[in-house]
Amino acid sequence: MAEKILMKGNEAIAISAIRNGVDGYFGYPITPQSEVMETLMKEKPWETSGMVVLQAESETSAVNMIYGGACCGKKVMTSSSSPGVSLMCEGISYMAGAELPCVIVDVMRGGPGLGTIQPSQSDYDMIVKGGGHGDFHNIVIAPASAQDMYDFVDWGFDLAFRYRNPVIILADGIIGQMMEKVEMHPVKPRRTAEDILRDAPWATTGKTAGRPRNIITSLSLDSDIQEVFNQKLSRKYAEIEAKEVKYIEYLTEDAEYLFVAFGCASRICEAAVDELRQDGIKAGLLRPVTLYPYPFTRVSELSARMKSVMSIELNLGQMVTDVRLAVEGRCPVGFYGRQGGNIFTPEEIVDAFKKFNNLK
Amino acid sequence: MDIAEIKRPENIVYRKPALITDNVMHYCPGCSHGTVHKLIAEVIDEMGIQESTIGISPVGCSVFAYNYIDIDWEEAAHGRAPALASATKRLCPDKHVFTYQGDGDLASIGTAEIIHACSRGENIVVIFINNGIYGMTGGQMAPTTLIGMKTSTTPYGRDPRLNGFPMVIADMISHLDGTAYITRQSVHTAAAVRKAKSAIRKAFEYSEKNIGLSFVEIVSTCNSGWKMSPVAANSWMVENMFKKYPIGDIKDVLK
CATH class of the missing domain: 3.40.50.970 (Thiamin diphosphate (ThDP)-binding fold, Pyr/PP domains)
Structure with missing residues (x-):
């Protein structure tokens, strides 16, 4: 082991x-x-x-x-x-x-x-x-x-x-x-x-006979060349978005309410989901593991069968913008957060959830 | 005697260095950059270290140094070349690593990076082009601009009450224990070019000895920025720049 x-x-x-x-x-x-x-x-x-x-x-x-x-x-x-x-x-x-x-x-x-x-x-x-x-x-x-x-x-x-x-x-x-x-x-x-010569033939390993010099730069003064490069980056990002999205779901199979939280907030949120489940409220959690690429498609799919989605963050509400983009108005989107280095408890999240959803 | 007879190897007294590429140089006629590029290319070629040399180019007129010398290059953000060079040398200790920086890059936005690279005793070479002005952005005041010197941001001449005093970087860093060889040269005469080349060669040789940073300042002209002819710029440099930035070795730990 x-x-x-x-x-x-x-x-x-x-x-x-x-x-x-x-x-x-x-x-x-x-x-x-x-x-x-x-x-x-x-x-x-x-x-x-x-x-x-x-x-x-x-x-x-x-x-x-x-x-x-x-x-x-x-x-x-x-x-x-x-x-x-x-x-x-x-x-x-x-x-x-x-x-x-x-x-x-x-x-x-x-x-x-x-x-x-x-x-x-x-x-x-x-x-x-x-x-x-x-x-x-x-x-x-x-x-x-x-x-x-x-x-x-x-x-x-x-x-x-x-x-x-x-x-x-x-x-x-x-x-x-x-x-x-x-x-x-x-x-x-x-x-x-x-290994480096094989895996990174572009690197500044010293110019040897038989290959052109390797130049690492982000500069191009020609707009047309820069635009071609920008579009190359765009294709790379599209590939990353298609292949690398990663997220973890917790009790979403039958959920009627969805939380979205990343990092440490997702672990506190998990406890809040457990508390709500004990009250008979079917809450679930999606934790984006990759923030770029963001799991837009999955949040979108899940939101279609939710009564509401809440973004729970240790800030004033930043990721919630992406949650709203994913939900596209299919259900209400809420936010709860703490700031300044303060951390919410699961109970605080439950209270904020009930207030947002008009539940007792 | 016809031309074919004259063009024999034993008659050649001057040629383009093997490591200077065929790209058309963008430097203004009279500018010192082209001469210094040539000297670096010659030294790398003569030392046989093309395969082990990595150059770090700056932001400024010499940002495109990588277009002209046939080695691998890393193009740094403004002032940061010594940081790139420090990591490159530490990760690849068998390489010869040098930065090529102007006075806006090295003496203004990059002062922290150069001073700490010197202080850490990085085994790199720094080529410092000091022409007292920002060339690429159109002739603004540099930290090395002389008192009274007119630039586009000191149109009435540099006034120390308004703009502070010129910085003498080579002398400042000579007090740091991590520096091995510090010299100030110029390339305005044939004799000066030969001395500058010896200094650059010495700097590269010292970088193989792991005794600290070697720094070659080249007091240079920017005739476009100074708004002078190349010949007048050379005279003005000798009369004015050399007083504040005297030519010669400043530090050599092996002497």
Whole structure:
């Protein structure tokens, strides 16, 4: 049986990076995710797998370090929290424009501005709808447990390299700080130089005779060339939307009321569904695991037989916009959230649900 | 004697470097970039390190450096080249990694990145083109613009009370323990070109020794931005730029 270790979600990110053959981590301290780099520095992977770990002078520099590492075809990642990820958006846009694979972890906290250091889901719009200037998408995956944090690193790199696209693991302070048992999967070695030449022939591995020089850039001054590139990205996004949507349903088979929640909010929502079921109310839950691509089709299908759909989020209501788009007026769409680093209880969700649905 | 007789290998005294591509250069006539590109291409070729060299190009006039030198290139966001270079070198320690940056890129928006790359002692080469102006965006003030110098954002001349003082980056970073070799050169005469080439070669050789960052500043002209003829720009550089940015080695840890 695979080994299980009790650890924080942030620690799971670090341990998973080492065990999954990541080549480099470049980061900058920020609460509530500093354990990622602290764990890596304590583990000293440069003495075992050869993984590079470097503390950068800023988030701006950290994201540009992974830009450089990704140019060489390496598996590189960084992690930060909301204000730091704002600074990284420049680099994320450049990586999307240069079609570079990377994994970035955002352990969200309350905002705007310096905000709080407590958990929040305040970056949904920034990361799912944007993540920098220009016309692009990040692939966004949302963990709900320490095990997810461990598993999503490997899954994230798989997606990042398959589509040559930045992947954001959109976590929050609860998932980052909470300790849970994490199952260790078998160790994957780092890729060799030959592996990189085979899998990433586009990378800056040094120009050899017989191939043109590899240039990694997001620049084109010609509108027609840029438009062709934008349309190429569009086809890539269409493929991602067709193939990579992932969600988990809980008690939706006979449900009359649907909750939609991601990350830690989905786990609290699950308890709310259980409480409502004890009262004889047929509630169910859909947890989007991928936020981009978003499970529009499934939310849409389910909404056709619901009395209402509620989006439950630790923010002022950001994902609810996508829920409304999916529901397309088939039933009423509600929202309940807490902000500023405060977390709702299942009872609060039940109360908000009953108020919205005029139930006693 | 006909032309065929003259065009024999033993008679060739000058040729286009092997690693300079056939792309038409976009630089203005008289600009220093083309000369510095040529020197880098020659050094890489003469050292036989084309297959192991990765260049990082900046944002600015030399953003398209990757069109002209036949090696692998990474094109950075404005000012961030030293961050890309740091990671590239650490992940690929057998490679020769250099950045090519102008003064707007390196001395303004990218000051944090260059200073910390120096401080960490990254084993990279930095080529710094200092012409005291933003060329690509049309001649605005740079951190290195001299006092009194007219630019499109200092139309009455740089006034320190309004615009602050010129930054002397090479001297600043010479105080950082992570730097190995810092020199300031120019390419306005044949002799200067030869010295600049030696300096670039030394910087690449030092980067193989894992002793820290090597930094070659080239005090350059931007005759278009300065609104001068190439010849007048060279004279103006000697008379004015060299006073604030004197030519010569600033630091060499192996001396």
